[in-house]
Structures are given as C-alpha cells and as structure tokens.
Amino acid sequence: MTTTVAVIGAGPGGLVAARWLAAQGFEPHLFEQAPVLGGQWSGLDGTSGVWPGLYTNTSRVLTAFSDLPHGGDQTFLAAGDIRRYLQRYAEAFGLVDRIRLSTRVSGLSRAARGWTVDTDGGAETFDRVVVASGRFQKPTVPAVPGLDSFVGSEGATSTFHYRGADRYRGKRVLVGGCAVSALEVAAELAQGGAEAVVVTQRRQRYVLPKFAAGVPSDHRIFTRYGALADERLPRSVVDRQLRDIVTEAGGSPEQYGAPRPDPSLFAAGVTLSQHYLPLVAEGRIGIRPWLTSVSGRDVTFGDGSTAAFDGLIFGTGFALDLPFLDDDIRATVGLDAVHLDADRHTFHPDLPGLAFVGMWDQSGGYFVPLELQARWIAYTWGGVIPPPDPDAQRAAVDAYRARRGLPQKTRMNLAALTFARAAGCEPDLGAWPDLQRALLFGPLAPSSFRLEGPDALPGAAEAFARDAAAFGAITSTGFTDRERECWELLQSH
Structure with missing residues (x-):
C-alpha cells in the first residue's frame, strides 16, 4: 500500500521534497495557498517578498537542483527566470498534477494513525507530513x-x-x-x-x-x-x-x-x-x-x-510563522518567532512521520541545502539509510534549545554539508583526486552531491567539473599558494 505524504507548500522546498519522496515510492500531495506554484518566487504580493525587478544574489550554478541545470550562461537570474525554472522542475518530475493550488492549510494535528490536515475543503488524513511553507512569510x-x-x-x-x-x-x-x-x-x-x-x-x-x-x-x-x-x-x-x-x-x-x-x-x-x-x-x-x-x-x-x-x-527580518500547527505540535517543538526545536532543523523524535523543510535562517542561497535536506528525509523514510537514533536526536534538540537567545543565522555551506552527511552523499575527497581542489575551494554545486552515495549519477563528475570551471580553472589539480596554506592549516588540526 502506498504511503501518502502531505507536503505543505509548493515553493522550492516543497517541490524538491515531493520529487525525492516520489522517487522513494511515496505518494506526495502538495498544498499551496497561492494560485500558482513557486512560493516566494511566485512574486505575488501578500505571499511573496520577491518584487518584479529582483535578480538573484546567488549564481545560476547554486540556484538550481541537481537534476535540472539552468539553460544559457547568464550568471544571475531574474525573478521570473526562477519562477519558470520551478515550473519546469514540477513538470519534469510529474508534480504539477499533485499540487492543489489556492488551498490554504488551516490546521495540522496528530490523528489516531497519521496526521490530519485541515483546509477550506475539509479534513484529510495522511501517513506523513512535510512542512515546507516557508521561513520568510511574516516580516517583522x-x-x-x-x-x-x-x-x-x-x-x-x-x-x-x-x-x-x-x-x-x-x-x-x-x-x-x-x-x-x-x-x-x-x-x-x-x-x-x-x-x-x-x-x-x-x-x-x-x-x-x-x-x-x-x-x-x-x-x-x-x-x-x-x-x-x-x-x-x-x-x-x-x-x-x-x-x-x-x-x-x-x-x-x-x-x-x-x-x-x-x-x-x-x-x-x-x-x-x-x-x-x-x-x-x-x-x-x-x-x-x-x-x-x-x-x-x-x-x-x-x-x-x-x-x-x-x-x-x-x-x-522575519518571524517564524506556522499558524496551522496545533498546540500539541507547537509545544513539542517549542515554536516561537525565532526557534523551532528539531534535529538539524528537520526531525523531532516525539513527532515521528513529521518533517520540516527550509525552516532555518542562513546567508547564501537555499536551493542546494534544500535538495540535500529533502533527500535526507526521503532516504530516512524510504529505508535507504538507517533511521536517526532517538537518543542522538534528543541530544541534538537539547543542544539547539541551549543556544536559544544566541544568533541563529548559519551559512549555506554549513547547512549543505550537514544535510549531505545525514543523507550519505558527501563526496570523499580521496576518491576524486582530479576534483579535490574543486571540491575544497570551488562552489558547492548540486552536482557535487551526486558523485557518490544514494542516487549517484554516472555523469556527475563531468557535470561538477563544468560547474566548478564556469568561472575559473578551479578543476586544475594544483593549489594556489593561499589554498595550499589553508589546506595544510586544516590538516594540522
């Protein structure tokens, strides 16, 4: 029997989560309050902070998912380009018919078996739920x-x-x-x-x-x-x-x-x-x-x-706003305007079958870490990798809770490596000598996380070499003097 998953939100996080869940045999159903997909990239006033003249601050290489590169050689893309990219992504992976547009989720609670999702159309029960409604919806x-x-x-x-x-x-x-x-x-x-x-x-x-x-x-x-x-x-x-x-x-x-x-x-x-x-x-x-x-x-x-x-x-800035969570879930994750207690921003041991996507605050683009987080969720629920140890999860939640009151913003590379390790797809530097410099000092391109581990691609090495070389000969094997100094410093610790 197919396991159903409600995915709340059809922005980048919801779409990439649904893509990888479907690949593991799950049946994702996406709920999107806006009349179009894309989340922030829809550009709709009231549900999006993206204005018509906005261009990305992140390069095309890092503003993409590993299965669908951007066409052309434009380095920074217009908001409309990203919206059309997400539409193409949804079409490429058969997600369009799974999305219920103009459907606002008003409630999420535990059911006797699974989870109850309330919308204007009524209540439905799903085996699992991914909350991907966005971190940047309520400006402060x-x-x-x-x-x-x-x-x-x-x-x-x-x-x-x-x-x-x-x-x-x-x-x-x-x-x-x-x-x-x-x-x-x-x-x-x-x-x-x-x-x-x-x-x-x-x-x-x-x-x-x-x-x-x-x-x-x-x-x-x-x-x-x-x-x-x-x-x-x-x-x-x-x-x-x-x-x-x-x-x-x-x-x-x-x-x-x-x-x-x-x-x-x-x-x-x-x-x-x-x-x-x-x-x-x-x-x-x-x-x-x-x-x-x-x-x-x-x-x-x-x-x-x-x-x-x-x-x-x-x-x-923005307040973390998940108004549809019921009191039980809110209390379990300690939700407030800044914090959500979860193991690596994703799972809570007392909420099995529920996952959060994209709920951390960072500098840098979100596409690469979002895909890696989605793969971790799909691989965990699909049995590709062992489930997280509950004691380790509780320790992670306690460690996060202990940092409340401190700055919570992270950096894109820290988030990406965290999720890549959890998903089992961090590339081994020693296995790729010709790409070692690129893997260390080049971009954290999505192609680099298809080199090995689950869903490794035969052409990933060539794709990553192209991505890394797009703005310089980073794939050469010789380090610059500064890079070698940094690498030796790292090895000495």
Whole structure:
C-alpha cells in the first residue's frame, strides 16, 4: 500500500521534497495557498517578498537542483527566470498534477494513525507530513516610538511588500536595516529616481559584492573548505579568513564612506549587494544610525539628527510563522518567532512521520541545502539509510534549545554539508583526486552531491567539473599558494 505524504507548500522546498519522496515510492500531495506554484518566487504580493525587478544574489550554478541545470550562461537570474525554472522542475518530475493550488492549510494535528490536515475543503488524513511553507512569510517591523504617527505620502511598509521604485520616484525614502533585501531595495531606489535614499542601521555590516573579478561571490565564500574550517579551526582564524575573502573582493565599507564595521566579521555580519557601497561612495545613498522616534514625517536618529521622509521601508527580518500547527505540535517543538526545536532543523523524535523543510535562517542561497535536506528525509523514510537514533536526536534538540537567545543565522555551506552527511552523499575527497581542489575551494554545486552515495549519477563528475570551471580553472589539480596554506592549516588540526 502506498504511503501518502502531505507536503505543505509548493515553493522550492516543497517541490524538491515531493520529487525525492516520489522517487522513494511515496505518494506526495502538495498544498499551496497561492494560485500558482513557486512560493516566494511566485512574486505575488501578500505571499511573496520577491518584487518584479529582483535578480538573484546567488549564481545560476547554486540556484538550481541537481537534476535540472539552468539553460544559457547568464550568471544571475531574474525573478521570473526562477519562477519558470520551478515550473519546469514540477513538470519534469510529474508534480504539477499533485499540487492543489489556492488551498490554504488551516490546521495540522496528530490523528489516531497519521496526521490530519485541515483546509477550506475539509479534513484529510495522511501517513506523513512535510512542512515546507516557508521561513520568510511574516516580516517583522521593530517597535519605534511614534511609528504609527508617520504621515509620509508613501507610508511605512516592509521590503516584503515592496514592488518597485516607480512609486518612490522624486520621493525621500528611509530604508531600515542592513540585510540583503534592505540594501538591494535602497540601491534600486537610488537608481530609480528617488530624490533621496537614506539607510538607517544598528551596526555596519561588511558588504560583499555578488560578483567580483569574474567570479560570483557565492563560489568564493560558501565552500567546503569553509565548512571544514568552521569545524576544525579556532573561531578567530575562521573569522579572519572570511573577512579577508570579503574585503579582498569588495573592500571595507569605510573605504566607500560608510561607517567602519567591527573588526570581527562575525560580530559585524556580512551582506551581499553589488551596487550598494558604490552608491554610498557617490553620495546617492546616505547612512544614519538606527532611528529612535518618528513624529509626522520627521524621523529622529541615534545621533540626535532629524530628517523628513515620504516613505519608510523596513528590511528587518522575519518571524517564524506556522499558524496551522496545533498546540500539541507547537509545544513539542517549542515554536516561537525565532526557534523551532528539531534535529538539524528537520526531525523531532516525539513527532515521528513529521518533517520540516527550509525552516532555518542562513546567508547564501537555499536551493542546494534544500535538495540535500529533502533527500535526507526521503532516504530516512524510504529505508535507504538507517533511521536517526532517538537518543542522538534528543541530544541534538537539547543542544539547539541551549543556544536559544544566541544568533541563529548559519551559512549555506554549513547547512549543505550537514544535510549531505545525514543523507550519505558527501563526496570523499580521496576518491576524486582530479576534483579535490574543486571540491575544497570551488562552489558547492548540486552536482557535487551526486558523485557518490544514494542516487549517484554516472555523469556527475563531468557535470561538477563544468560547474566548478564556469568561472575559473578551479578543476586544475594544483593549489594556489593561499589554498595550499589553508589546506595544510586544516590538516594540522
């Protein structure tokens, strides 16, 4: 008898989970509240924070799943390209007819046998459930005294609801935050005819251009070496190495006229944006300390200065929002606006048959780790790999719970290696001598996780060689002096 799986969400996480579950003989049923698939990439206001003019900050190599590369040689893709890619992916793996569009899940609870999923159409029972409804659905706007009194003509909103620069042409706009959406929106506004654009921030982050010296920055910073270094080297060494990568690619913010960030990249944080710092250097984007109060159109900042604005746009993060979970599940995973207790963001030992996809916060693109997490779930439930040890799961949950209150953002390479190891598809460096340099210092391309383990592909080595060489001769066997120094340092620990 076929095992049924409800997959809540038909964005990248839900689609890739359904693809791998179907490959293991499960019968996935996808529920999508929007009238189209794609999740964030649908571009629909209210359910998506992707605006029409957005381009990816991640390269085409790392914004793809292992079974379906992008066509063409465009490095960074438009939002519409990603939406069409996900449609092609759903068609390629027979997922389209499995998706119930315009179907909002209002409840999820345990049943006598399996799980009950409530929708507007009624209640249904499934053997298992994957929650893939998205981590970035509920934008948070910080409490600022007087914010409700703002009377600027364009109002106060979040980057989640931003849909382009046209309405702000000739206007004075304040953008709150220093994460990627805030900087990208600020840059688009400055180039799109706004009279003035000011960014207000709590601290200055390092800013990595998404493309430097002919290489996408996600190929530089999200490497397997970086993940291994994080595990083996002192934190101060990893901090310095990452800061060097960032500043060598794009300089340090103070060189552009922005405030000087903390010497520690971990303390300051890092954001990807191609145009933001050059626009600061040109005086087209101003920077102020964090705002302390609002009165009418006037905003007062931490340095005591005041300025009038027509619009406020906040790019200040998201709250974890899973309103359909019943009280039992919420209590078991300790759900709040930031945390969800689960072994490696996926399983909880007291909720067998339930898995979460894409519920962690990270820097870098999600496509590669999402696929690896989906494979782990499918292989675990399909019996391809041994089930997780419940005691080990509880230890992992306890360790996560102990970190509550600390920064939770991870890096794409750390998440990808975590899931690859769990799924049994991390490639062995010693087995691929001709690809060793690429596997260490090249991109964590999805093809590299089809070299060995379950669902290894005969042509994966050639595909990975092409992916790694797309922006440089990374597949050559000889390390550069710096790479060899890093590799020897890693081996000594």
